[in-house]
Amino acid sequence: MLAFSAGDVAYIALSVFLVLVALGFAWVAWKLGETFGRLSAFIRGAQEEVLPVVSKVGTTVDHVNAQMQKVDQMTDSAVDAVQSADAAVRTLSAAVTAPVRKLSGLAAGISHGFADLKVHRSWGRAKAAAGAAAAEREAELEDELREAEGTEWPTS
Numbered sequence: 001m002l003a004f005s006a007g008d009v010a011y012i013a014l015s016v017f018l019v020l021v022a023l024g025f026a027w028v029a030w031k032l033g034e035t036f037g038r039l040s041a042f043i044r045g046a047q048e049e050v051l052p053v054v055s056k057v058g059t060t061v062d063h064v065n066a067q068m069q070k071v072d073q074m075t076d077s078a079v080d081a082v083q084s085a086d087a088a089v090r091t092l093s094a095a096v097t098a099p100v101r102k103l104s105g106l107a108a109g110i111s112h113g114f115a116d117l118k119v120h121r122s123w124g125r126a127k128a129a130a131g132a133a134a135a136e137r138e139a140e141l142e143d144e145l146r147e148a149e150g151t152e153w154p155t156s
Contacts, residue, residue: 113130
């Protein structure tokens with residue numbers, strides 16, 4: 001008959017334990033392999049779906065940038081047009097203002113001169129009154145125009 005000593009039983013128990021641990025490690029390794037396989041498939045699928053989207057987003061951003069450049073050019077052109085119109089209006093205003101100022105002074109001078117001539121019957125005094133009235137009206141108009149430069153035109 002077979003006789004087992006305590007040391008033999010311990011070796012057999014240790015052997016069984018190590019075989020079970022090895023089987024446990026093998027099972028864990030197998031499940032880990034399956035998990036890595038699924039993870040790899042998931043990453044591959046995500047890569048196949050995401051890369052075209054990223055490419056389309058890049059193309060869209062390029063188109064948007066091109067359109068933004070066009071808008072930038074349009075706003076630059078609009079600013080240039082407004083500046084040109086402003087310069088034209090200022091030039092026209094300067095060209096029209098001087099004759100209007102002189103005509104307004106002339107009208108005031110004639111009016112005051114004839115009124116003074118009618119009242120005092122003196123040509124020299126009427127001429128002096130006309131000159132003073134014309135100078136005063138031109139100065140008033142200059143002040144009015146200077147004040148008007150700081151205000152905006154009504155839009156309605």
